[in-house]
Amino acid sequence: MSGIKDAKKKRARRRRKRQIQRILLIIAMILILIGFLFLIRAAVHAVVNKFTGPTVTTSADKTAASPKSKKTTAKKSSKKKKSSKKNTKKKKSSEKKSSEKDSVELKTVTLSKKGKNNTDKLSLTISSTGDCTLGTDESFNYSTSLNAYYESHGADYFFQHVRSIFKKDDLSIVNMEGTLTDETAREAKTFAFKAPSEYASILSGSSIEAANLANNHSHDYGDQSYTDTIQALDNAGILNFGYDKTVITEVKGIKIGLVGIYELKDHLGREEQLKQNIAKVKADGAQITIVIFHWGNEKEEVPDSNQTTLAHLAIDEGADLVCGHHPHVLQGIEEYKGKNIVYSLGNFCFGGNQYPSDMDTMIFQQTFTVDQDGVKANNVTNIIPCSISSDSDYNNYQPTPAEGDEATRILSKIQERTAMITGDATSSSDSSDSSEEDNEDSSEDSYDDSSYDEGSDSYDDSYYDDSYDDSYDDSYSDYDEDDSYDYSYDEEE
16 A cells, blocks of 8 residues: 555655646747847837937927926027047947937027027917905905905915916916005005915916016005015015016027006106116017006096006007006006007906996907017907906906906997097096095095115105005996895995
8 A cells, every 4th residue: 555655745845846847848938039029128229329310309399399488598508529430439439328318398489580590470368457456445244255265265266267278378467456565554545455475376376477567556555565566476486566666587499578667646657667667678588578557547447648648658668468457447458559458458357346336347368489589469459358356246356267258248338438449548647647536535545756866775655655446436326226236235335
């Protein structure tokens, strides 16, 4: 019996040995096959490298392959290989490194009249909107204020219906009418607006890149509030400009100059400041110049003579686009020497009143085409009719594109008011031509921003113009006493 058992064990050991041998053979064959494939791949790669040169991504390739990128700048760099018979061996040994250096991603194009390679046209779209009052007055009902909405909903709430529009353009500009400060020393004026500095994220989080500060609410809490607002915007990455502060920003390799002029007090006395600021951005290399005005009379549907005179002067001096605000209603659009003048954009994200009588507004877009010879004449405009609120009954501080009949109505309004512009003065205006309510509020408080010296930080608020938004005062005239209306909001006036 023991002999049989031993024989069985021997046969089992032989079977296991054969199985192991087969497994090892299979593994060896697999390894040989893998090695063979690697050899073939290496041979093919060597042949390809021998007959093909390095690939260079051009600016056209970049434009076609990548999405819009705002505020991107980069230097072009490419190195050409030097070839000679004497250094052939050196060239072969460094072929890989040279190939990597020559494959360069060109992010921007610097336009040059002398550049032979910069012949392609570039297009960029700029959006402009009206008054953004991202705060409240201390006398307002806080529970219904913009600040209360911020605390309840956060920064992303306000521009959620228009954010996609600003993300698609190349530069978005607003009028920042109010202060971002913790300062408590309020100016003696009818309305003064402020909010904490973190409210700047309302703009930065919605792809807003630039804000004009040349308006009658940029110093509502004195010099410190103006400085604080600049700091808050700077920290949020938002360009800010106005008065004698001009800005040059580069988008897609195109230099854009931004100028902000406060007209309300001195009117045509701002001509020299306008000329100097436009000349300054031109000297700094601006290829597109945009001038933003804070001007005109509140609730007026037609620009006055000061607006038309200054607007025409701006274009005569080299501006490519002029936009304005302060009337708090839409005004028409004039084409002058082939350039657009948008006299009033109305309100936009407006914390100044929860029940304004007019909630119509717009986003004005212009797509500029630029080549080595400058801005082309065939620029495209786009008017996006909007409401300052997503609720038609009250202002919930959410600018919203209009649709259907509402969009048609707002566009018709703009067309009607455009037709009312004759080119020259439609109404005369001087230092006393503001609305009656403006005169009541501004007799003691209007300011001369020419006295503001950015270098010395000296500022005379005795000239501060408080001629602001009579929509506060007469927005409630639309309601009769017999109507069911909550007059608790009257304390906001």
